[in-house]
Amino acid sequence: MSDNLFVDKYYITEVDSFEDSIYCHHAMMGENYISEHSHKKGQFLYTEGGIVFLRTDEKSYFLPARHYIWIPGGVRHSIHPSSPEVVMRNLYFPRFDTDTAFFDRVNIYPVNDFLIEFIMFTNRWTGNIFPSEEPKFSIAKSFKLILPEISNTELPLALPYPKHEKLKDIVSFLEQRIDENVSFKKLAQEFDLSERTLARLFQRELNMSFIQYYTILRMLTALKLLLDDKLSVNEVAMRVGYSSLPTFSNTFNKIIGVRPSEYVKNRNLLF
Incomplete structure (x- = not known):
């Protein structure tokens, strides 16, 4: 081009x-x-x-x-x-x-x-x-x-786009290690920040907490894996850092509004 x-x-x-x-x-x-x-x-x-x-x-x-x-x-x-x-x-x-x-x-x-x-x-x-x-x-x-x-099912998610250079690096780090379930403490240590400073950075720049951002990021990644890569729900749970399938399913249901198995079933009715 x-x-x-x-x-x-x-x-x-x-x-x-x-x-x-x-x-x-x-x-x-x-x-x-x-x-x-x-x-x-x-x-x-x-x-x-x-x-x-x-x-x-x-x-x-x-x-x-x-x-x-x-x-x-x-x-x-x-x-x-x-x-x-x-x-x-x-x-x-x-x-x-x-x-x-x-x-x-x-x-x-x-x-x-x-x-x-x-x-x-x-x-x-x-x-x-x-x-x-x-x-x-x-x-x-x-x-x-x-x-x-x-288009009966809208995706009820909006995720802030970071402008802060440090936060861009932090978000990129999380995206690249989505399967590791990175802890807040480990993240702060990795970027040589105090936990208080890191918490303030997320809240000030993204208007949400680290947990809120990370959870939505993991669920959005799960959506991609379910729909685009057509992985099983169990495989997807592992790929986004959940060792417990019920915990993943409950979190997905809380964020997306349906359980992952139902989401796949509903999508299959359309695809």
């Missing part, structure tokens, strides 16, 4: 050029950070090849594998991929008379196999799709119309 891919900042200069068009863009991120911006059109964003954080004025969202995020028009946001090689698949939609309240909220939803096929079908589209371009426009419009029908 061209190094100049994002020089024109298509998401600022082109997305809203035509009020009634659907805008399509598939490409590598090409950079480590897409600065805060907004557009009149609503955005469907699906990514491949890495983790993506998305920040709005209200929350920071963590977009795991096999999930998409819907961003309503007018919502200011920035995008932080884990690497410039992360592939973004974007569809930007104008408002339609058929739009429901579903499209007024920023939310993350699981992607089933049908939607993945549809996403890959859109890979042949680039730039604006106008209402006069039939049947292409109707097919693209149907993509939006179907989202509320197949």
Whole structure:
């Protein structure tokens, strides 16, 4: 892909050029950070090849594998991929008379196999799709119309994106050793911080405690392993540092809202 891919900042200069068009863009991120911006059109964003954080004025969202995020028009946001090689698949939609309240909220939803096929079908589209371009426009419009029908389960998780350089290193350390169940004491020692200083750092920079952050991180990793790697619940529990399957299941249920076995069963009904 061209190094100049994002020089024109298509998401600022082109997305809203035509009020009634659907805008399509598939490409590598090409950079480590897409600065805060907004557009009149609503955005469907699906990514491949890495983790993506998305920040709005209200929350920071963590977009795991096999999930998409819907961003309503007018919502200011920035995008932080884990690497410039992360592939973004974007569809930007104008408002339609058929739009429901579903499209007024920023939310993350699981992607089933049908939607993945549809996403890959859109890979042949680039730039604006106008209402006069039939049947292409109707097919693209149907993509939006179907989202509320197949997105019944939102992912009730938002995880802060650290700005503090020390905290970035700490979070990276936790991510790389997710199977070790790193203790707070060990983490403080590893980074030569007092436990009080480390606790304050999490609370001040992320507005949550270490335990809250680490638990959500482990559950998000568990989601990826369950959905993307298709591991068993027992294998996933071990991979995210839980030696006790009941403890993992109870924690998953508390955070996600269903037990991991139910989550897999529900996803299998969709996939």
